[in-house]
Amino acid sequence: MLRPSRPAPLLDANTIVPGEPLIEFRDVSIGFDEGDVLRGLSFDVSPGETKVFLGESGSGKTLIMKLAAGLLQADAGHIWVMGHNIGEMSENELLDFRRHLGFVFQEGALFDSMTVAENVAFRLREENVPDAEVDERVREALKFVELEAALDKYPAELSGGMRRRVSIARALVDRPPLVFYDSPTAGLDPVTSQTIITLILRGRDLQGVTSLLATHRVQDAFGLAHFRYDKESNRVVSDDGNGARGVEPGHDQRQVQGAAVAPPTNVLVLREGKVYFEGTAESVLHSSDEYLKKFLASAE
Amino acid sequence: MPDTSETPSVLSFLGDVAKGQVLALQDYSLLVVQSVANVFTPPRYWTDTLEQMDLIGVGSLGIVAIAGFFIGGVLVLQTSSQFERFGETALTGEAVALALVRELGPTITALLVAGRNASGIASELGSMVVTEQVDAMRALGTDPVRKLVTPRVVAMVMMLPLLVAVADFVGLGGGFLVAYLTLRLGAVQFWTTAIRALAFGDLVQGFVKPLFFGFVISTIGCFQGLRVKGGTQGVGRATTSAVVISSVVVILVDFFLSKLLLYMFQK
Numbered sequence: 201m202l203r204p205s206r207p208a209p210l211l212d213a214n215t216i217v218p219g220e221p222l223i224e225f226r227d228v229s230i231g232f233d234e235g236d237v238l239r240g241l242s243f244d245v246s247p248g249e250t251k252v253f254l255g256e257s258g259s260g261k262t263l264i265m266k267l268a269a270g271l272l273q274a275d276a277g278h279i280w281v282m283g284h285n286i287g288e289m290s291e292n293e294l295l296d297f298r299r300h301l302g303f304v305f306q307e308g309a310l311f312d313s314m315t316v317a318e319n320v321a322f323r324l325r326e327e328n329v330p331d332a333e334v335d336e337r338v339r340e341a342l343k344f345v346e347l348e349a350a351l352d353k354y355p356a357e358l359s360g361g362m363r364r365r366v367s368i369a370r371a372l373v374d375r376p377p378l379v380f381y382d383s384p385t386a387g388l389d390p391v392t393s394q395t396i397i398t399l400i401l402r403g404r405d406l407q408g409v410t411s412l413l414a415t416h417r418v419q420d421a422f423g424l425a426h427f428r429y430d431k432e433s434n435r436v437v438s439d440d441g442n443g444a445r446g447v448e449p450g451h452d453q454r455q456v457q458g459a460a461v462a463p464p465t466n467v468l469v470l471r472e473g474k475v476y477f478e479g480t481a482e483s484v485l486h487s488s489d490e491y492l493k494k495f496l497a498s499a500e
Numbered sequence: 501m502p503d504t505s506e507t508p509s510v511l512s513f514l515g516d517v518a519k520g521q522v523l524a525l526q527d528y529s530l531l532v533v534q535s536v537a538n539v540f541t542p543p544r545y546w547t548d549t550l551e552q553m554d555l556i557g558v559g560s561l562g563i564v565a566i567a568g569f570f571i572g573g574v575l576v577l578q579t580s581s582q583f584e585r586f587g588e589t590a591l592t593g594e595a596v597a598l599a600l601v602r603e604l605g606p607t608i609t610a611l612l613v614a615g616r617n618a619s620g621i622a623s624e625l626g627s628m629v630v631t632e633q634v635d636a637m638r639a640l641g642t643d644p645v646r647k648l649v650t651p652r653v654v655a656m657v658m659m660l661p662l663l664v665a666v667a668d669f670v671g672l673g674g675g676f677l678v679a680y681l682t683l684r685l686g687a688v689q690f691w692t693t694a695i696r697a698l699a700f701g702d703l704v705q706g707f708v709k710p711l712f713f714g715f716v717i718s719t720i721g722c723f724q725g726l727r728v729k730g731g732t733q734g735v736g737r738a739t740t741s742a743v744v745i746s747s748v749v750v751i752l753v754d755f756f757l758s759k760l761l762l763y764m765f766q767k
């Protein structure tokens with residue numbers, strides 16, 4: 201398993217208050233020359249939750265992730281992440297803060313003049329982890345994404361799906377408690393997309409990460425809500441009932457078998473810069489709303 | 501942003517251009533301050549600095565030596581006819597040494613390195629910006645100015661004086677060869693006048709200038725690279741401006757530094 205190189209000071213008892221959201225957006229707006237893209241967006245993400253952002257291309261999914269990571273500043277509104285008011289932090293404070301989150305860029309954003317191993321090792325090197333340990337942990341992380349063989353390759357020599365996986369390994373190597381996945385399945389075939397979702401499941405169920413996932417594939421939301429990664433059997437198992445913890449008493453039998461219930465997955469649909477819909481994957485599936493049905497139709 | 505529904509007047513257009521330039525200058529100053537401040541606080545990226553020193557110093561050695569050699573040679577060709585008129589060909593060494601060490605060595609080297617490395621830096625950093633590698637670095641908690649800019653500035657400021665020394669020396673060699681072949685000037689005669697001609701002030705001029713030039717070239721290259729917008733075309737534009745701006749600024753800085761240093765070392 202991936203181990204943290206040092207305790208994450210940002211996540212001590214003072215910053216994670218049980219019941220308090222880990223991420224909070226309040227009336228966040230941002231715009232460019234062509235007009236506002238986000239228009240007063242508000243939502244919360246609780247610890248352990250997987251929040252799936254569903255939206256058309258250009259709806260602002262990438263912007264939300266970059267805002268939450270402090271890579272961009274909002275024009276208006278407030279953003280709190282792990283107890284920090286992002287808008288009030290200096291770039292130096294933000295750099296420190298970002299060491300505690302993983303960011304998987306839409307296009308991978310791998311360092312193209314470094315090998316896969318060097319890419320994954322980047323953050324560990326920054327923290328002056330000893331060479332032997334870096335080596336071991338890079339191997340572990342690449343094994344996690346099933347790319348040990350690509351250790352010495354350069355990003356240009358990899359396929360698109362492999363690049364995404366390296367990017368995931370790079371984001372997870374220091375085992376951050378919060379991970380942003382920006383459209384990790386976009387443009388990939390269904391099989392590779394499923395592999396990526398499995399990786400996210402493993403991150404969630406084995407490492408307990410809270411995550412934001414941007415996607416325009418509603419299947420990704422179902423994949424996260426209906427499955428979980430089983431530690432014992434080391435594979436993905438079905439987890440019907442959207443994993444809402446302890447909601448349905450019928451699920452208790454699985455606890456008997458020693459398996460945990462998957463943490464909650466919620467879907468947030470973006471439209472015209474606002475939250476159009478928020479709820480479980482199940483409620484999207486059963487919704488009669490015309491706009492939501494469009495996403496479901498594309499999933500068939 | 502300007503309202504495009506109205507046709508903007510020439511005046512407001514010029515106003516916007518001026519505003520843009522002032523903002524750019526402000527951003528540049530900020531980058532300069534940051535890149536220097538980073539030298540004094542950890543973390544420092546020694547491996548990156550060494551790599552850049554190799555790229556800039558060793559990589560430019562060849563062209564700098566060749567250019568230096570022929571500049572020295574041509575200086576003799578151009579001056580010797582004058583000296584021959586007065587029958588003072590022995591002064592050739594002195595003329596070559598002064599021109600090379602004070603002026604041509606630093607400036608020509610800086611212009612060559614600007615063409616070679618300001619462009620390289622701008623296109624490398626620019627490509628990193630458009631492929632989001634700079635953002636990825638920030639997302640991983642690393643300051644791109646510290647990791648990318650400071651090593652390049654430090655490497656350039658350290659390597660340029662060394663390159664100038666090479667250019668000066670090889671240039672004198674080229675001058676001597678031409679003097680020997682065309683004027684039949686002896687080695688002792690050439691080298692003693694050449695070396696005796698150089699006062700302390702000349703050497704200071706010759707080695708203070710490249711420090712400034714190196715700083716100008718590297719910071720402008722980095723600045724142009726980091727502010728790239730608009731894809732590959734933007735990278736191309738940034739590369740061109742990096743070379744053009746840094747070359748022009750080198751020549752301007754040369755003028756003012758010469759004035760200042762000549763004043764300081766006047767006897």
Ligand SMILES: Nc1ncnc2c1ncn2[C@@H]1O[C@H](COP(=O)(O)OP(=O)(O)OP(=O)(O)O)[C@@H](O)[C@H]1O
Nearest residue numbers: 232237255256257258259260261262263264383416
């Ligand atoms: N740096 C920028 N400058 C100008 N406009 C921008 C910038 N970044 C984003 N936008 C605009 O903001 C809108 C939302 O962009 P964003 O990248 O968040 O979309 P997205 O939901 O991630 O889309 P996709 O699914 O295609 O990745 C787009 O219309 C885009 O044109």
Ligand SMILES: [Mg+2]
Nearest residue numbers: 261262306383
């Ligand atoms: Mg996007």
